Amino acid sequence: EVQLVESGGGLVQPGGSLRLSCAASGFTFSNYWIHWVRQAPGKGLVWVSRINSDGSSTSYADSVKGRFTISRDNAKNTLYLQMNSLRVEDTALYYCARAEGGFSYGSLDYWGQGTLVTVSS
Amino acid sequence: QPVLTQPPSASASLGASVTLNCTLSSGYSNYKVDWYQQRPGKGPRFVMRVGTGGIVGSKGDGIPDRFSVSGSGLNRYLTIKNIQEEDESDYHCGADHGSGSYFGEVFGGGTKLTVL
Numbered sequence: 001e002v003q004l005v006e007s008g009g010g011l012v013q014p015g016g017s018l019r020l021s022c023a024a025s026g027f028t029f030s031n032y033w034i035h036w037v038r039q040a041p042g043k044g045l046v047w048v049s050r051i052n053s054d055g056s057s058t059s060y061a062d063s064v065k066g067r068f069t070i071s072r073d074n075a076k077n078t079l080y081l082q083m084n085s086l087r088v089e090d091t092a093l094y095y096c097a098r099a100e101g102g103f104s105y106g107s108l109d110y111w112g113q114g115t116l117v118t119v120s121s
Numbered sequence: 122q123p124v125l126t127q128p129p130s131a132s133a134s135l136g137a138s139v140t141l142n143c144t145l146s147s148g149y150s151n152y153k154v155d156w157y158q159q160r161p162g163k164g165p166r167f168v169m170r171v172g173t174g175g176i177v178g179s180k181g182d183g184i185p186d187r188f189s190v191s192g193s194g195l196n197r198y199l200t201i202k203n204i205q206e207e208d209e210s211d212y213h214c215g216a217d218h219g220s221g222s223y224f225g226e227v228f229g230g231g232t233k234l235t236v237l
Contacts, residue, residue, distance in 0.1 A: 035226065037165075045157075045165065045213050047226035059224040095164055100178075105217040107155045108226070109181060111164040 002026040002110045004096050009115035016086050020115055022079040022096030030054070030074040033099040035108060036081050038092035038117075048094070049081065053102060064090075086119045093117075122218040123149040125229035132235040138202045141232050143214035145195040152216050153177050154197040156190065159211040159231075168212075171197045201234075209236040 008020040022034070036048040049060045049070040058070050069082040079096055093114040100106035124146040133139035143154055156168040167181035171190035180188070187202045201208055215228040 037226070037228075044231040045215065045228040047215075047228065050225055061225060062223075097165075100167075104224075105219065107167055107170050107178070108157070108165070108215070109167045111166065113164045 002098070004098065004110055004112035006094060006096055006112045006115035009094065009117045011118045011120065012086055013121050014086060014088055014119055016119070017082070017084045018086065018117060020081040020083065020094055020117070022081075022112060024077045024079065024098075027098070029072075029077040031102050033102065033104050033106065034072065034079045035097045035099060036070060036079075037095045037097055037108070037111075038090075039095070039114070040089075040092045043092075046092075050099070050104065051079070052104065083117070086117075088119050091117060091119045122221070122223040122227050123152060123216055125154070125214050125216060125227055127212075127214060127229035127232045129230065130233045130235070132237055133201075133204050134237045135204060135206065137204055138200060139204060139234065141199045141201075141212050141234065143197045143199075143229050145197070145216070147195065149216075150195050152218075154192070155215045156197075156199045157213045157215065159213060160207070161210070165213060168199065171199075204236055206236055208234065210234055 003025045005023045035050040051058045051070045055072045067085045071080045095114045097108035097111040100109040126144045153172040157165040159165045169180045170177040173192040191198045211231045213231045
């Protein structure tokens with residue numbers, strides 16, 4: 001069974017940092033692109049970042065470029081999102097999601113349950 | 122990059138049918154769109170991908186036959202027949218975009234489906 005489990009969320013002050021993790025199981029993690037998508041309370045889905053199967057290619061939404069860094073450890077079947085210079089508007093539930101078929105353009109066919117990040121003073 | 126537009130809400134009676142719409146912005150009529158279901162308090166769940174020719178690939182795990190898709194021009198539709206209580210969810214559409222300065226997913230604002 002494919003599973004994605006996010007962790008690392010919490011309450012942080014503006015300007016602070018947080019590292020999210022996404023532990024994968026039930027599939028060959030190293031074969032797939034993985035994305036981060038966030039959802040502010042009561043709002044829609046917003047794409048954040050993605051990384052290719054071996055970690056050599058990444059892309060980011062303009063709103064987080066230069067502040068967030070996506071990475072992965074295929075030996076540990078884990079995806080990360082390092083978030084620096086956090087802003088109040090980064091408050092959201094953060095999901096990791098797998099792209100189908102090992103392609104960057106694949107549908108996001110499996111999602112985790114999310115981890116909540118709250119940025120507030 | 123494309124803009125995906127969804128009506129914020131829809132409703133349908135138990136056992137009836139409903140069609141949800143996702144409209145691509147002009148110039149993106151060749152784009153495929155993914156539909157996702159999000160039940161209250163849960164993470165999104167992949168439903169299926171749709172292009173102008175209909176479904177692309179396979180449905181997501183456990184998606185019943187009551188769910189179908191179609192596409193025409195800039196519109197991508199998700200139809201649910203014989204609506205059940207468990208279909209009450211937010212439905213999001215999304216599309217992959219990879220050119221210029223943007224390489225990533227674009228999502229619509231979501232449609233909240235209420236089962237009456």
